[in-house]
Amino acid sequence: MQSSSLLNSVFVNVIIVTYNGAKWIEKCLESILCENEDGVFEIEIIVIDNNSQDETRDIVKRFSSVKLIHSNENLGFGKANNIGLQKALENRLCLSF
DSSP states (O other): OOOHHHHHTOEEEEEEEESSOHHHHHHHHHHHHHHTTTOOSEEEEEEEEOOOSSSHHHHHHTOTTEEEEEOSSOOOHHHHHHHHHHHHHTTOOOOOO
């Protein structure tokens, strides 16, 4: 069994790429946040919006703990996901041997 102090040191990045996802984004974010209500993990949620034309960005902005990156064009899933990954890793120390 792992100790709770070890679990508290786990950091999870969640990267969500969306385009016109207003009908599901709120439930998606609530679900992620609900899973960690007890604060077992440190979670960073990053939403990359591919220039949605609906209310997606407004809905995401209601979640103060979520980082929103808005693109002025639809970059596609791969490029948008890479932007989210770059943001997630920018304050991390990565060692390779």
